[in-house]
Amino acid sequence: MRPAIDTSAYGIHASSTASERPAPSAARNPHDTEAPDVVKVLREGDTLDPTTDPRVAPADVLRLYTAMVRLRLIDERLTALQRQGRVGFHIGSLGEEASILGSAFAMRDKDWIFPCYRELGAALLRGMPLQRYLDHMFGNENDPAKGRQMPDHYSWKAGHIASVSSPIGTQITQAVGFAWGAKIKRDELAVLAYFGDGATSSNEFHNGLNFAGVFKAPVVFLCRNNGWAISVPTERQTGSATFAEKGIAYGIPSVRVDGNDILAVIKVTQDAVARAARGEGPTLIEALTYRMSGHSTSDDPRAYRPEAGLEAWKELDPIARLRRHLAPQKLWTEATDAAIEAELEAELKAAIAVAEATRAPSLDSMFDDVFATPPWHLVEQREALKKGPRPKGH
Amino acid sequence: MPQMNMVQAINDALRLEMRRDSRVVILGEDVGKVGGVFRVTAGLFDEFGDDRVIDTPLSEGGIIGAAIGMALYGLVPVPEIQFSDFIFPAYDQIVSELAKYRYRSGGEYPAKIVIRTPVGGGIRGGHYHSQSPESLFIHVAGLKVVCPSNPADAKGLLLASIRDPDPVLFFEPKRIYRAAKGEVDEGDYTVPIGKAAIARDGKDVTVIAWGAMLYECLEAANQAAEQGVDVEVLDLRTLWPLDIEAIVASVKKTGRVVVVHEAPKTCGLGGEIVALINEKAFLHLEAPPARVTGFDTPFPYTLENEYLPLAHRILPTLLETARY
Numbered sequence A: 001m002r003p004a005i006d007t008s009a010y011g012i013h014a015s016s017t018a019s020e021r022p023a024p025s026a027a028r029n030p031h032d033t034e035a036p037d038v039v040k041v042l043r044e045g046d047t048l049d050p051t052t053d054p055r056v057a058p059a060d061v062l063r064l065y066t067a068m069v070r071l072r073l074i075d076e077r078l079t080a081l082q083r084q085g086r087v088g089f090h091i092g093s094l095g096e097e098a099s100i101l102g103s104a105f106a107m108r109d110k111d112w113i114f115p116c117y118r119e120l121g122a123a124l125l126r127g128m129p130l131q132r133y134l135d136h137m138f139g140n141e142n143d144p145a146k147g148r149q150m151p152d153h154y155s156w157k158a159g160h161i162a163s164v165s166s167p168i169g170t171q172i173t174q175a176v177g178f179a180w181g182a183k184i185k186r187d188e189l190a191v192l193a194y195f196g197d198g199a200t201s202s203n204e205f206h207n208g209l210n211f212a213g214v215f216k217a218p219v220v221f222l223c224r225n226n227g228w229a230i231s232v233p234t235e236r237q238t239g240s241a242t243f244a245e246k247g248i249a250y251g252i253p254s255v256r257v258d259g260n261d262i263l264a265v266i267k268v269t270q271d272a273v274a275r276a277a278r279g280e281g282p283t284l285i286e287a288l289t290y291r292m293s294g295h296s297t298s299d300d301p302r303a304y305r306p307e308a309g310l311e312a313w314k315e316l317d318p319i320a321r322l323r324r325h326l327a328p329q330k331l332w333t334e335a336t337d338a339a340i341e342a343e344l345e346a347e348l349k350a351a352i353a354v355a356e357a358t359r360a361p362s363l364d365s366m367f368d369d370v371f372a373t374p375p376w377h378l379v380e381q382r383e384a385l386k387k388g389p390r391p392k393g394h
Numbered sequence B: 001m002p003q004m005n006m007v008q009a010i011n012d013a014l015r016l017e018m019r020r021d022s023r024v025v026i027l028g029e030d031v032g033k034v035g036g037v038f039r040v041t042a043g044l045f046d047e048f049g050d051d052r053v054i055d056t057p058l059s060e061g062g063i064i065g066a067a068i069g070m071a072l073y074g075l076v077p078v079p080e081i082q083f084s085d086f087i088f089p090a091y092d093q094i095v096s097e098l099a100k101y102r103y104r105s106g107g108e109y110p111a112k113i114v115i116r117t118p119v120g121g122g123i124r125g126g127h128y129h130s131q132s133p134e135s136l137f138i139h140v141a142g143l144k145v146v147c148p149s150n151p152a153d154a155k156g157l158l159l160a161s162i163r164d165p166d167p168v169l170f171f172e173p174k175r176i177y178r179a180a181k182g183e184v185d186e187g188d189y190t191v192p193i194g195k196a197a198i199a200r201d202g203k204d205v206t207v208i209a210w211g212a213m214l215y216e217c218l219e220a221a222n223q224a225a226e227q228g229v230d231v232e233v234l235d236l237r238t239l240w241p242l243d244i245e246a247i248v249a250s251v252k253k254t255g256r257v258v259v260v261h262e263a264p265k266t267c268g269l270g271g272e273i274v275a276l277i278n279e280k281a282f283l284h285l286e287a288p289p290a291r292v293t294g295f296d297t298p299f300p301y302t303l304e305n306e307y308l309p310l311a312h313r314i315l316p317t318l319l320e321t322a323r324y
């Protein structure tokens, strides 16, 4: 028997017999987004499903469309900068823009986000300045992380964005503790924890969901099921038919959503926030999407997946789908994209120029923040480094 | 003999041993079809299939725990941890279980696996793709720790590690995965665990290193030679149990010693080596033993080349120690 995934709130009946269970590999099959339990809003043509439509104001829909287009252009530019050897690394979100931006949009300003490494869009939507991001990407003296972390490992406390870390899954339990802390202090807020399908195999996914389930922590777990963990496909991460059903085992209401339908992502995330606000605890959202690019600039996906597999997902491109919804309402015209691009281009050009011209962090900075105050041994090591010779090219 | 880089030599060792011994299995993240993120297991999936070259779920604890179980059943697992920075979710299995299995069962259950994992800086990987955690394993009783510096040693040491009765952590210095090249015997041979090699013969001062930093020491030694200082460079190769005889012999010869490693200074292997020298060759010392190491900070991104103990930082210490 399939564990019940509660989609009744969406007026959709979850498939209930074993024979209707999607095959374990279905998560990489674009047609799985048509499964009856998968929440959708955007329909063919220009209509919305009235039972699930989150009724986002047109100005906000346009803002989200703009944010998706900008995010994709930023990814393209960072990838080019990496290829030119100007930036060390980039990890983008091509194809996953709706999952990232829709969920971030649904969080309230007072809520917090514990990102994985692929949610730049969420930080930018919250207003993280492009200059701050590019200073980080170049690891220069103005990088708030002081050039210590590799690219795309930023943080932005003012925007309630936690610090990105490489080790998979670690943010999941931390998000739970953060939300639980707020609950203990009777502060009403919710925390969004992002992670990938691969991360559901990590220790921390299971710790995080278990603790959140037991203590009813106000967390929104957002699993970006993009089909791949570098070269490893989803059927190697789980024997379950879906990732969502893992939440059920931990006593957590769980739902699958069409991750390339930004309105649907907003709907399920808003519902999850509302549940958290009512004191009912966590929700697990599995967003069905697809990693259209390589894992990062270090990865060439042609080594493990056929290009042809991308075609069906291109049809489901989240930007194109929203555009098809906006155009008939005259909210989008041919000129819209060009205007977005021109505006972004000017901002990017200026920010890159400044970031690239800014010098490297000082030698002293390497020894700061290890502890609140450097003990004797770090003072000694710092002074020895400064007195000594510099490496070649510095 | 063919020329190989480190990646090819390690691949060659794995292939040879998998052909020879059907108990050998590889498991890890991305090790199968794509052949590892550094391509060290390239082609092995095609030759040996999914039963022996296994892409696993993303869980280091799962990989090592399962490898221990396979070993108990009688297989010889050679798991890969994608970066040694990501070994910590498996630390419990390694420290609490792997290292103690033989001991706690009175020898009934020797759990023998070889954990291969890339180590060290040099690829601009920041905090989590650069660290050198060897001391965290050496400190645990029951683990052998190996770190080759060249392709021929890499192949011979990996074959020796797989055939050794004890669990081995096999650290692969990723900075020189492709940069270190050399002739490698195509046949079956081993390089003994526990034996250091003299990479450069000298009489004035001994420098002890391993892995990628060996080349920085050789570079610094050449520069020191221009200033009339004759440096002996010892390549440790096995970090534990280390070759105490080779260390003591070299220190007796030169009376002066510098240890170089990428890992932070505090509680690094250098500290243990210096303590051993004090215990076993104190009266032969003519200068205080010195260490040139990474700093006691997390591994930085932009200032990577300031952090690493590269030749420019090794040379002054060599000269100072030689002239003390």
Ligand SMILES: Cc1ncc(C[n+]2csc(CCOP(=O)(O)OP(=O)(O)O)c2C)c(N)n1
Binding pocket: A118, A166, A167, A168, A195, A196, A197, A198, A199, A200, A224, A226, A228, A229, A230, A291, A295, B029, B058, B060, B082, B086, B089
């Ligand atoms: C503990 C740990 N092990 C391995 C890695 C190497 N690694 C980086 S990303 C990744 C795949 C992650 O896949 P997924 O969770 O699906 O996220 P996605 O990249 O698809 O967004 C792996 C194996 C890591 N960062 N941390």
Ligand SMILES: [Mg+2]
Binding pocket: A196, A197, A198, A224, A225, A226, A227, A228, A229, A230
């Ligand atoms: Mg993924």
